[in-house]
Amino acid sequence: MARMKFLCDVERCIDCNACVTSCNNEHDVPWGINRRHVVTMDDGVSGEKSISVACMHCTDAPCAAVCPVDCFYFTPDGIVLHDKDLCIGCGYCFYACPFGAPQFPEENSFAARGKMDKCTFCAGGPLPDNSVEEYKLYGRNRIAEGKLPLCAEMCATKALLGGDGDVVSDIYIQRVVKRGGRPDTWGWNTAYNFKSEKEKKP
Amino acid sequence: MATRTARRTVGLFVLSTLLLLLSGIFYWQAIGADISNPHANFWRVVREGFPGFTKVSTAGHKVLIVNSGENWREIRNGILVRFSQLIIIAALVVMSLFYKFVGPDKLEKPRSGVLIERYTLGERVLHWYTAVLFVIMAITGLSLLLGRILLIPIFGHWVDSAYLQASKVLHNYCGPLLLIGILLEFVIWVRYNIPRKIDLAWFKTMGGMLGKGPRPHTGKVNAGEKGWFWLILIFGIAVGVTGIVLDFPIWGQTRSTMQLSHVIHATVAVLFVTVSFGHIYMGTVGIEGVFEGMCTGFVDAVWAQQHYDLWYEEKMHEKGERTEASS
Ligand code: SF4
Numbered sequence: 262m263a264r265m266k267f268l269c270d271v272e273r274c275i276d277c278n279a280c281v282t283s284c285n286n287e288h289d290v291p292w293g294i295n296r297r298h299v300v301t302m303d304d305g306v307s308g309e310k311s312i313s314v315a316c317m318h319c320t321d322a323p324c325a326a327v328c329p330v331d332c333f334y335f336t337p338d339g340i341v342l343h344d345k346d347l348c349i350g351c352g353y354c355f356y357a358c359p360f361g362a363p364q365f366p367e368e369n370s371f372a373a374r375g376k377m378d379k380c381t382f383c384a385g386g387p388l389p390d391n392s393v394e395e396y397k398l399y400g401r402n403r404i405a406e407g408k409l410p411l412c413a414e415m416c417a418t419k420a421l422l423g424g425d426g427d428v429v430s431d432i433y434i435q436r437v438v439k440r441g442g443r444p445d446t447w448g449w450n451t452a453y454n455f456k457s458e459k460e461k462k463p
Numbered sequence: 464m465a466t467r468t469a470r471r472t473v474g475l476f477v478l479s480t481l482l483l484l485l486s487g488i489f490y491w492q493a494i495g496a497d498i499s500n501p502h503a504n505f506w507r508v509v510r511e512g513f514p515g516f517t518k519v520s521t522a523g524h525k526v527l528i529v530n531s532g533e534n535w536r537e538i539r540n541g542i543l544v545r546f547s548q549l550i551i552i553a554a555l556v557v558m559s560l561f562y563k564f565v566g567p568d569k570l571e572k573p574r575s576g577v578l579i580e581r582y583t584l585g586e587r588v589l590h591w592y593t594a595v596l597f598v599i600m601a602i603t604g605l606s607l608l609l610g611r612i613l614l615i616p617i618f619g620h621w622v623d624s625a626y627l628q629a630s631k632v633l634h635n636y637c638g639p640l641l642l643i644g645i646l647l648e649f650v651i652w653v654r655y656n657i658p659r660k661i662d663l664a665w666f667k668t669m670g671g672m673l674g675k676g677p678r679p680h681t682g683k684v685n686a687g688e689k690g691w692f693w694l695i696l697i698f699g700i701a702v703g704v705t706g707i708v709l710d711f712p713i714w715g716q717t718r719s720t721m722q723l724s725h726v727i728h729a730t731v732a733v734l735f736v737t738v739s740f741g742h743i744y745m746g747t748v749g750i751e752g753v754f755e756g757m758c759t760g761f762v763d764a765v766w767a768q769q770h771y772d773l774w775y776e777e778k779m780h781e782k783g784e785r786t787e788a789s790s
């Protein structure tokens with residue numbers, strides 16, 4: 262069985278936030294919640310780098326370990342999902358998650374936390390695949406349709422990869438081998454796919 | 464000729480030095496003073512938890528990887544879950560042993576039938592308001608901490624979830640009300656609870672419960688009660704303030720703040736509950752006559768003389784004055 266993984270190539274991500282937008286649209290995510298976000302380090306300085314991040318579907322998931330109602334479960338291909346009918350909105354998964362993936366819709370009184378929402382790797386939830394109820398609570402179940410997560414599928418620079426971990430890492434290794442582990446100038450590799458003279462005439 | 468070659472060599476040398484400097488400056492500008500690997504630097508910065516920029520700045524998303532979550536998980540699922548069960552079981556065991564071997568503190572003389580007012584209606588209402596909220600908070604709080612390991616195996620996921628959903632709501636609403644109760648208690652009772660010299664003598668025999676010999680002299684409030692009073696204030700504020708930080712995620716508190724608050728909140732709360740067992744024991748089965756005092760507001764004169772002799776004398780004195788004045 263494949264082990265599903267996301268990988269974002271920082272040399273390619275251009276902080277366009279299309280992954281965030283497409284995800285919100287695909288799953289009709291409630292206002293104020295973003296299952297994915299892009300973080301830019303050294304923003305506006307030469308050498309700035311962006312990376313898109315959502316739930317990373319951890320193997321030893323901290324969120325699942327601390328949940329007081331034990332509502333998380335793992336699909337056979339390693340996707341971390343949760344049952345919103347069990348979730349009590351305590352926020353513990355949010356404290357424990359390294360990536361800030363769990364999100365909470367605000368309930369009317371005192372901004373109390375509602376049921377947790379997070380990236381599902383486009384795999385829906387425990388309800389019947391592609392049912393209306395599943396769509397309402399968890400969004401579209403693309404995995405059940407045989408598709409991969411939309412954010413990665415539509416990424417224009419192919420920075421964001423999602424799918425079978427072995428395939429994803431093969432692609433990434435090829436890229437690293439090609440461009441070398443250590444770019445000399447920031448922006449050069451990203452923008453122009455610069456090849457050295459030696460590489461042009463082997 | 465020789466001078467010309469020499470001049471040309473010097474010229475070339477100066478030029479190349481300038482070029483070298485210039486390219487150095489360009490290089491410096493291009494990648495900064497840092498000549499280490501930019502790839503590695505990116506991850507180094509990320510691992511150290513420096514905030515970046517994000518257009519989606521919901522709840523601390525600026526920091527890409529928050530390491531402390533894993534520590535929080537270890538502390539909560541490890542020390543807190545284990546230690547809270549241990550300390551509470553230990554306290555219950557000590558209490559039953561105490562009951563078995565020392566036993567309840569009975570009245571030494573038959574009741575006189577003369578009643579003395581010990582608590583006003585306001586004091587009693589406040590006490591029971593706080594007490595009921597405290598019990599609700601203790602039960603719901605411990606359920607949130609231990610429900611997963613104690614309740615799910617017995618009742619299953621659905622019952623646990625429904626019960627904890629209710630617990631969470633109760634816990635979140637009752638918390639601030641309890642804090643208000645504790646602060647009001649402080650305001651109305653602080654004047655009786657200033658530590659005095661005679662309190663030291665009380666601790667030697669724990670108010671006559673341990674060992675033989677005469678009971679220590681005591682005013683309206685004994686040293687044990689004073690200790691509990693100050694513990695309530697300290698624990699109450701620690702639990703209350705951290706609880707409010709957790710209760711209202713609207714002030715932009717970061718995850719690290721919430722993790723720290725949660726650890727303080729849970730640790731102090733478990734200690735608070737443990738110590739409260741002592742108070743509940745003394746107030747119910749431990750000492751005869753205490754419970755009715757807090758329910759009706761009146762205590763028997765014999766009881767007052769036995770436990771709070773100085774307060775009893777004071778009351779009698781007052782009464783004497785009053786009867787004199789009215790006659
Ligand atoms: S929510 Fe966070 S902790 Fe849980 S699997 Fe996703 S990334 Fe890991």
Ligand code: SF4
Binds near residue numbers: 327330352353355
């Ligand atoms: S918010 Fe929901 S999913 Fe997260 S730990 Fe609490 S109950 Fe579990």
